[in-house]
Amino acid sequence: MRMKFTTVCLALLTVLAMAVGAIAATPSGEFTVSKITAEKQVLQADAVKTEIYTKPAAEPVYFGEKQGGEDIANAVVIPDLGQDATAQMLGTTAGYVDDYDEACPDAANSPDVVYSYTPVLEQNVDLLLCFSSYKTKLYIYEGSYTPGDPFACNQYGDPYCEPMGDFPRSALVNLYFAAGVTYYIVIDGWQGESGEYQLDIETRTPVTLMAGHPAIAYSPTSDYLILGYDYVGPDDTTVWWFGSTDGGVTGMDEGQGWTNNNGFPHVDLHSGDSLFVGGSTNLSALGSWCISVMSHPVLNDGTHAWTGYSMDFSGHGWNGMHVHDIACSDEMADQLDGDGLPWAYGLICMTSNSSYGDGYTDEPFIGYATSETGGTISWYGFTEDGYHSSYSTCDIDKEDSLMTIVVSDMWHDDSLAWGLFFRQDRFINFASGEYDSAYEYGSLAFLRDEAPTAYQSVRHPSVQRHASKIVVVAEYYTDLDTDVQLVCLNAIMGAIWVDNVATDSGLVVEVVGMVSEGVGDEKFPDLMHISGDEYVCSFIRNDSLFKATTTDAGANWTVCPTVDFGDVGINHDVQYVLLEETAGDPPAPNWPRDAQVFDISEGGAFQAWQYRTVNDVDSSTHPMYGNMDCLSSGGCCVGIRGNVDNDPLDEFNIADLVYLVNYMFREGSPEPECWEEADVDAPNPSGTSTGDDINVADLVYMANYMFKEGPIFPDCP
Secondary structure (H helix, E strand, O other): EOOOOOOOOOOHHHHHHHHHHOOOOOOOEEEEEEOOOOOOOOEEEEEEEOOOOOOOOOOOOOOOOOEEEHHHHHHHEEOOOOOEEEEEEHHHHOOOOOOOOOOOOOOOOOOEEEEEEEEOOOEEEEEEOOOOOOOOOEEEEOOOOOOOOEEEEOOOOOOOOOOOOOEEEEEEEEEEEEOOEEEEEEEEOOOOOOOEEEEEEEEEOOOOOEEEEEEEEEEEOEEEEEEEEEEEEOOOOEEEEEEEEEOOOOOOEEEEEOOEEEEEEEEEEOOOOOOOOEEEEOOOOOOEEEEEOOOOOOOOOOOOOEEEEEEEEEEHEEEEEEEEEEEOOOOHHHHHHHOOOOOOEEEEEEEEEEOOOEEEEEEEEEEOOOOOEEEEEEOOOOHOOOOOEEEEEEEEEEOOOHHHEEEEEEEEOOOEEEEEEEEEEEEEHOOOOHHOEEEEEEEEEEOOOOOOOOOEEEEEEEEEEEOEEEEEEEEEOOOOOOEEEEEEEEOOOOEEOOOEEOOOOEEEEEEEEEOOOOOOEEHHHHEEEEOEEEEEEEEEEEEEEEEEEEOOOOOEEEEEEEEOOEHHHHHOOHHHHHOOOOOOOOOOOOOOOOOOOEEEEEHHHHEEEEEEOOOOOOOEEEEEEEEEOOOOOOOOOOOOOOOOOOOOEEEEEEEHHHHHHHHHHHHOOOOOOOOOOOOOOOOOOOOOHHHOOOOOOHOOOOOHHHOOOOOOOOOOO
């Protein structure tokens, strides 16, 4: 925890006065539910089979003088490669002098050689020493020699270079090289080592979004892991899938790519072992979605095939389609055919426009396969009633009812608020040829207060369905208090099939708890069921990634940060997340939809996110993945105490004092998410704290430190 505040003369009573009105709004009233009476509509189309290809190895376009020079004055010049090109330099550092050294993090004390490169046009550049024969180090000076302040430096190349044996190798990826500026590339060694090197160079035209919208899935039984993201190239967008057979321990092997301008991938585990299914949006045929079937995370051979196809409804008037989620299960295939049906993956949920029939704008749709060559798109038609959607989420109750659940946020022009649309279908009917009767129930739910003082909105949901229980986490705000909090809902939906008889008991939705009420907007929740009533939810607050866990289906949550970004952060600018309208603003026709900027895997084992370097002139984003462990292995407290409001930057300021005053003296205020951070007087410094340890003595301690030069806070336990 760091200290950052301006010293002011405030009495504790002044702080108490400031606290009035500082608490964020929480949901009031109940959800009013109205069953949809409109008849479900369906349309069939034929699948278009496409090949998923393996990325070919790029051939170097430049083999010049391969050996690097002794120093900067004698640097070997690499001529301008142009944008979107490759080059390869082979040489050795053995026998050369140790002219330079940069600590990142260790000193080199090894021989080094130097190249220079001056691009004519601005470029994004990758520099890789992955296939060198010794422990390498790589650093760059921009414009001139600046010892102690290199433009970039890397001692280890993971995850870009897979280590061979015990040799870590260096890589610098996606560097921004300005036009006309000379960059000095120094190839060095680690711990005095030298030897033969291979410098692979790749240049690209700078684009705003390089790689993002990650999707991740995991099989606990096989330890297989799949990671996908879309890559924006100079000509189109490609969805790339990467895989691991050991839970990512040795990195992700490059798998397959699907060209034809696809983006916004999602992925789910289809079977309990190795079959994964991904869904994405076809950005060329904007009325089409794409399916990738991956029977192994790495292999694509005669035994383990990677296949793909698209369902194109653009000829029927669909446009502006955006896939938001995919839900898979092998239960349907097992029930229909003992050998399994790989095409019967489950369903995807999306939003789209269509000129079909009466025409639809920002309508929620679902899509699913009905045979190896055919599929269905299904919808209701809300546009004429003033309803519009921006995001949908879906799941399948794999262990009990085999019912699907789709939850879409719905803006209502008359209500001036966001509500939720719940839809369920009988999963087995999707592929049995009874797709006209698959629909079982659908209802709208809006949060209403008997004496409304503000319009309450619930939007951007994430849903999980297990043992007939529906758990939803969604963003919540009002038109009077636009601070976005996360609310947890439990729902029970009617028309459950029992012995092939449908019973219609209606939809019941209730607020069971608040996931987090920290300072700053909490957005884009992603919920995953673990077991029983245990769930994990990941979300963004202040450009950092957090997770919340519950063991009682959402009534109580524990929150902690999971990613220490430092100089990088979750990137969800308007152009990436595509929907950052002011809370309460009604949507315009063809408005953009939300896009996924992070994802969590089955069981909450892994997470993937897109990030960019803060304040970097290069605004490109990159995918990253890792586990979901809390940052502090010793608990939620980090450094020294005092971060009461759970500031992701771990700073102490007046907001922490106000937060603690609210909690102690204002009924209904949220409790600190970490008791050790709030227990600043720490009567038991080495032990853990509880709510019983928080009292006026902590307020006095904080005020004395802030305003009377009192003692600093003790260390975390």
